[in-house]
Amino acid sequence: xxxxxxxxxxxxxxxxxxxxxxxxxxxxMDFTGLRELLGVTDGNLASHIRALETAHxxxxxxxxINRKPNTRYAATETGKEAFGKHLTALEKLLGGQADIRxxxxxxHNPANTHTGR
Numbered sequence: 883x884x885x886x887x888x889x890x891x892x893x894x895x896x897x898x899x900x901x902x903x904x905x906x907x908x909x910x911m912d913f914t915g916l917r918e919l920l921g922v923t924d925g926n927l928a929s930h931i932r933a934l935e936t937a938h939x940x941x942x943x944x945x946x947i948n949r950k951p952n953t954r955y956a957a958t959e960t961g962k963e964a965f966g967k968h969l970t971a972l973e974k975l976l977g978g979q980a981d982i983r984x985x986x987x988x989x990h991n992p993a994n995t996h997t998g999r
Contacts, residue, residue: 888971890964892937897922897930902965905940905957912954931955939964 893899900920904911911919917927934940939961944953957965 885975886971888967888974890968890971892933892939893965893968895930895933897926898934901927901930901934901955902939902957902961905955906962906965910943910954910956912952916955934961937961937964 893902897920901916904916904919913924913927913931916931917924920927931940931942935942938958940955941958942953942955944951946952
């Protein structure tokens with residue numbers, strides 16, 4: 883079995899990875915909350931939500947709150963399982979690379995952090 887066999891292509895994009903990360907630690911999140919938290923546009927978020935929904939990794943609940951439409955999302959059991967396997971595969975990949983190359987991450991040095999100023 884190869885090091886990348888367990889990596890799920892559905893999570894290749896950072897926005898999908900972000901959506902699932904948020905939904906793994908929250909029971910649900912509405913569209914506006916996801917958009918603001920991830921800092922993405924409506925269109926980007928909607929297209930990546932569709933991809934996760936097509937894969938059956940998240941469920942959509944539409945309702946009205948004070949006569950205003952509200953859409954919220956939750957990870958499905960299938961999605962939680964797939965995301966867990968994906969994270970495990972990434973951990974194995976990183977562990978495997980560390981063993982293969984003798985890689986040891988350098989400790990964080992705040993002096994080397996660029997603040998953009």
